[in-house]
Amino acid sequence: MWQILCVVALCGLHSVQCVQLTPSQAVFTKPQGSTLQVNCSSKYSIEWKKTSGPNQGLPIREPTVATVNGANDNMSTLTLHNLEPTDSGNYRCMDDKDGDGVFLLQVLTVTHQEVQYEHLKDVMLEFVIEGHDNTEFTYKWKKGDLSVADIKVEGKQAYVEHENGSLEIKHPPRSFAGEYTCVVTYMEGAEARRIEIPVKYYATPKVIPFDKSKNLVQDEVLVIECRVLGYPKPKVTWYKEEKPIMEGEDNRYKFLTADTYNGEPMENAKLQLDSVDFDDGGKYICKATYLEKWPQFNSTQEILVRVKDKLAALWPFLGIVAEVVILCTIIFIYEKKRNKDAAEDEDPNQDGAAPEKKSEGVRHRGSANNPRA
Numbered sequence: 001m002w003q004i005l006c007v008v009a010l011c012g013l014h015s016v017q018c019v020q021l022t023p024s025q026a027v028f029t030k031p032q033g034s035t036l037q038v039n040c041s042s043k044y045s046i047e048w049k050k051t052s053g054p055n056q057g058l059p060i061r062e063p064t065v066a067t068v069n070g071a072n073d074n075m076s077t078l079t080l081h082n083l084e085p086t087d088s089g090n091y092r093c094m095d096d097k098d099g100d101g102v103f104l105l106q107v108l109t110v111t112h113q114e115v116q117y118e119h120l121k122d123v124m125l126e127f128v129i130e131g132h133d134n135t136e137f138t139y140k141w142k143k144g145d146l147s148v149a150d151i152k153v154e155g156k157q158a159y160v161e162h163e164n165g166s167l168e169i170k171h172p173p174r175s176f177a178g179e180y181t182c183v184v185t186y187m188e189g190a191e192a193r194r195i196e197i198p199v200k201y202y203a204t205p206k207v208i209p210f211d212k213s214k215n216l217v218q219d220e221v222l223v224i225e226c227r228v229l230g231y232p233k234p235k236v237t238w239y240k241e242e243k244p245i246m247e248g249e250d251n252r253y254k255f256l257t258a259d260t261y262n263g264e265p266m267e268n269a270k271l272q273l274d275s276v277d278f279d280d281g282g283k284y285i286c287k288a289t290y291l292e293k294w295p296q297f298n299s300t301q302e303i304l305v306r307v308k309d310k311l312a313a314l315w316p317f318l319g320i321v322a323e324v325v326i327l328c329t330i331i332f333i334y335e336k337k338r339n340k341d342a343a344e345d346e347d348p349n350q351d352g353a354a355p356e357k358k359s360e361g362v363r364h365r366g367s368a369n370n371p372r373a
Contacts, residue, residue, distance in 0.1 A: 019093055019101040029193055036080045040093035046076040053089015108132050110197055117177050117203035125199045126166035139165040140183045175262055177203030177231035205230035205288040207301040218310040222273040226286035227260040234288040236268045241282050281307040
């Protein structure tokens with residue numbers, strides 16, 4: 001509940017010499033926790049009293065009263081710090097000649113319900129201001145420092161601002177969750193006043209999925225970033241094989257801040273491990289939780305890290321070289337053997353037979369098979 005204080009100033013009608021109150025406007029509106037200051041002047045001695053409302057007849061709660069006695073007028077300033085609903089009621093500034101000025105202090109209450117995100121479901125952010133009489137308000141919504149009128153999704157307007165002060169969000173993604181502010185303006189006499197009403201749009205935490213696995217070579221650096229949505233801002237915790245990773249464990253793990261929460265910095269969102277070894281392989285888990293509002297809600301994503309030998313990239317090359325060497329050796333042996341066999345086939349003494357020689361000067365007799373003989 002958020003509250004505003006409204007003050008109405010009246011001057012007593014039964015006094016010949018009217019007590020003067022400043023500022024002179026009839027209505028003063030202050031948010032709860034702010035300071036109210038009113039001056040009262042008269043030619044006579046001045047006294048402040050609370051005549052109605054909570055704590056009626058009791059001394060005014062922790063007032064600061066400064067009175068200056070002048071030659072012609074006396075001035076008394078009533079200051080109330082950290083205004084509360086129980087400060088509502090009538091206050092009188094009286095002099096000793098029955099002159100008085102009356103303040104009617106009213107409390108305006110602002111109430112709204114918590115709204116929680118549902119996937120792509122339209123949502124209405126609204127509040128109710130009570131305790132005022134026909135005061136006209138105008139409303140402008142913003143998220144952070146940005147007006148919702150300037151926020152578009154795929155070129156389309158995502159927000160609808162209604163005249164009654166409510167804000168409608170069409171098919172919101174989870175990233176739209178957060179704190180919104182409605183700037184309410186109204187006229188207080190001739191002065192324009194404004195109050196800011198915060199409205200929170202909650203969403204349970206969600207870790208945006210990342211790669212399912214990562215391959216590293218021995219002595220490389222492991223870096224994993226965890227992107228998170230939800231409101232209020234969740235807390236990130238890291239695990240390895242279901243066991244929490246403690247910062248500074250073995251002086252190796254580092255938890256770093258990264259802009260992974262809707263582009264805003266988030267603590268422990270980056271896990272870094274310098275010079276990985278084979279034992280660093282395994283399943284790493286990022287877990288986002290709310291410790292205060294919804295401790296039962298959480299979201300996790302995991303990644304499998306594999307660590308290879310630093311010479312792993314060399315083994316395929318060595319295998320290819322070995323295959324080439326073996327192949328060349330086989331070809332060399334085969335060619336050498338084939339050349340040797342060819343040489344043996346051309347050698348006439350290979351089977352041990354003597355070569356046939358022709359007899360010079362010898363005439364051979366003919367035979368039945370040699371008609372020339």
